[in-house]
Amino acid sequence: MKLNHINLYSHDVLADQAMFERYFGLQTLVVRGEKMVIMQDDAGLVLILNHFENRLGGFVYPEDFDTLHIGFIRPSRDVVEDLYARLCAEGWELQPPRNFHGAWAFYVKAKGGYFIEVATETLVKPQERYQDALS
Known part of the structure; x- marks a missing residue:
């Protein structure tokens, strides 16, 4: 699929x-x-x-809906760092990249109110990532 x-x-x-x-x-x-x-x-x-x-039909997003995000995978830590530096230089307020779930990543909040994750591929397999949650 x-x-x-x-x-x-x-x-x-x-x-x-x-x-x-x-x-x-x-x-x-x-x-x-x-x-x-x-x-x-x-x-x-x-x-x-x-x-x-007008299409929300009275639906009100919860205040914390902006914790939802979309993600972009970058090929290396250097490429993640380069995009981070470019965004910072152009006035975006960001926390520095760090290790998230085995990937080097940072988040940027879009003007539209949601977050975008920029990360390297994780070396952690999905079943390992959630092992504690399943036990």
Whole structure:
């Protein structure tokens, strides 16, 4: 099975569009004003950013919904560090990269209110990562 698309509610669609283009290399396919942008990565995954408040149907996100995140895997610690330095130089407030679950990683909060994880591949197998939780 292959993941086809991700649809994220964003508080600032256009700012997030610019961030994904500039730092993560996504290409914009469709822009519908300030309410929706459809983007695609090099592997064909489609990312939809939307600000359709009227479609929430009265649903209110919990205050901590911004702990949800999407992740980008980078090939090495140096590449993670380079992106971190670039984001810092351009005014993004970040905590420095560190070891998370066997990967070298950092998180950046998008203008849309969610987090993005940038990390190396983890050397920990999924069954090892959650072994304590299963016992």
